[in-house]
Amino acid sequence: MLGGLFDKPLDRVVTAEQMRAIEGQLFEMGMPVAALMEKVAGRVAAWIMAQFPVQPYWRVGIVAGPGHNGGDALVVGRELASQGYAVQVYTPASQPKPLTADHLRYVRYLGIPVGETVEPCDLLIDGLFGFGLERPIAGAMAEVVRAINRMDCPVVSIDLPSGLHTDTGAVQGVAVKATHTLCLGLWKRAFCQDQALAYIGQPRLIDFDIPPSAVESVLGALPPVRRATLATLRSRLPIPRPPDTHKYRMGHLLLVAGSRPYAGAALLSALGARASGVGMLTLAVPESLRLMAVAQIPEALVVGCPETASGAIAYLPEDLDLNRYSAIACGPGLSRDAMATMQTVVDSSTALLLDADGLNLLADLGAAATLPQRQAVTLLTPHRGEFERLFPGVLADAIDSGTAAQMAASRCGAGLLLKGACTAIAHPHGTLWYVPDSTAALARGGSGDVLAGLIGGLLAQEMATARPDAIDSALDTVLDAALTGAWWHGQAARTAAAERTELGVDGVHLAQYLNPVLAQMLA
Structure with missing residues (x-):
């Protein structure tokens, strides 16, 4: 009976307002904000450790903003430090929210270095701003973003590259150019906008088990907006064919x-x-x-x-x-x-x-x-x-x-x-x-x-x-x-480009990749 409790609508695409309402449902039903932050950050840290295994002399920079995105980043930094990563925290904001301030105090207690100015590192985690930013980044914060963009290292943004509008993907003053972006819970609409692609890098959805009832309570009466994935496409393919x-x-x-x-x-x-x-x-x-x-x-x-x-x-x-x-x-x-x-x-x-x-x-x-x-x-x-x-x-x-x-x-x-x-x-x-x-x-x-x-x-x-x-x-x-x-056409083009470069995918070769790519995807 409990098998369908977490049948996850992971292809749904939401606006900032809808995501706030869904999270509001979780908090109203008893999920503590602090507990959700720990869960989300734990899964982000696990992805980072799998993607970037700890290496001697590596320095991991954590840029933590004043809000809950900064709190997520601080928990990620704490977890990485516990696994042997050399972590340096940067907090350019002077007045963090209470929960973020608590995590910052604990980070200091653990002896993790904390500074205000971003310095060169081997991996940088962007937790400056998450979804819902509605005003341009300017002044000292803009300089922080520019410093991040000057880094010659992988940059992982938590939820959304800082400075992108959640819905339109537009740059609000300046924005972080991430190499990887870990979208939390449900896909934000920015991930489906042409103008955001140069900033998002490689996107990845980090599932934190939002109950479908919370999603449906907000989105149920609206026409669905979805993001194509292999899982959603399998049932739509005209195979397997009946044997007769x-x-x-x-x-x-x-x-x-x-x-x-x-x-x-x-x-x-x-x-x-x-x-x-x-x-x-x-x-x-x-x-x-x-x-x-x-x-x-x-x-x-x-x-x-x-x-x-x-x-x-x-x-x-x-x-x-x-x-x-x-x-x-x-x-x-x-x-x-x-x-x-x-x-x-x-x-x-x-x-x-x-x-x-x-x-x-x-x-x-x-x-x-x-x-x-x-x-x-x-x-x-x-x-x-x-x-x-x-x-x-x-x-x-x-x-x-x-x-x-x-x-x-x-x-x-x-x-x-x-x-x-x-x-x-x-x-x-x-x-x-x-x-x-x-x-x-x-x-x-x-x-x-x-x-x-x-x-x-x-x-x-x-x-x-x-x-x-x-x-x-x-x-x-x-x-x-x-x-x-x-979807099939795009996957064939991506595979062809990986093997032939972006200059080597003419129409004839593109057509030749369609069936081999489908076989590879279904294998």
Whole structure:
């Protein structure tokens, strides 16, 4: 009966206000603040000792601020000292909170050196400020942060690098550039913001056993905001397959892509679809690209389409029945001269993914006016420039990319994947996922084409196997495909970059890493 007592919602993402309310629930129900501090700091210290085993002559600097983040840091320093680490504490604040002052007094009693000015060390623990900082760091405290950033050693921030806004990830005056950040309890929203990545370094969640009831008491009535992890993605992958299945049960994707100037986009998106494991792939391209596509993607059914003078698909052949497909992906390399083709796929009653020029053409039609009229679900996969064209002013009005994606999804009634270093995936009803595990190696032409094909193939499989019976359940299916594809794509890019450097991950190699990385992750 007690087995589910601590079924932990470790993928939830919270704001500073929500985290304060959750901690307030713990304290109201009898958890002493001091006991929680000991527990949290003990787990932080255990992680540090595992990551940085004690070494002779090593000096560990502990920067303790005036609040409870500083108290956490002092307990961490005390625990490290008890295990043989040479610890030096720095307390630049003159008036710590009572509990932090108590820990500081005990640290002095133990004979651990305490100073005010940060000095060179071999490992530094940043406990200056945690979550919830709402004003810029200035004056003497700003100098402390700058001194930390001049250190030539690993810097571990407790909960959040000091100086980052908890929700937006914005730098408030100055901020610590950590090599590792140990987020406490639940993921803070800053960990899912592009602008925070240069300061967070390698993130790690330190679980301290928050009861689900405390989380649900604060977040229960709100649309969930989550951070993608391998644990949350396993159940969404289209494997293992039933042993008696066959290709016609594993989805049929129609990929409408390419033009003479952008022939490669069609091939790269087809490589992404191939990696998804979709049962059947039909590739609709301009007639002049048909033989090339057959040679490069021999397993696909390739349909050559009439062309415009510029080499775009003029229209889809009349005998191409769009309703026979599980899903359609349209847009990579399509060009702006394919409006008739675009209108045809939008008018279909098949689940539809729009990317690249499909989005640019949709912007000409008006996303908010066009998409709610569709009789099937739609997924949009824009980068920031395409998003601005589709939804002018929304990014400027929103506090972050996730909020912008939620606003746009609600406005047009479609699933929306907003690409970035931290990708945001929004459901029209408010559910939001972040996929922050990315790499600068993806800042390269062709990466998005591979992603479009990959998600399109996953969507076709989901639609064929799940057979959603209503728009709402179909939208959930769309988001599952988008979430799985974005996470998988990011993991493949990270692995490829580790082996080939960030300069060596072109679209073809990225597609080649997709299946080996998945096997590695599932092993």
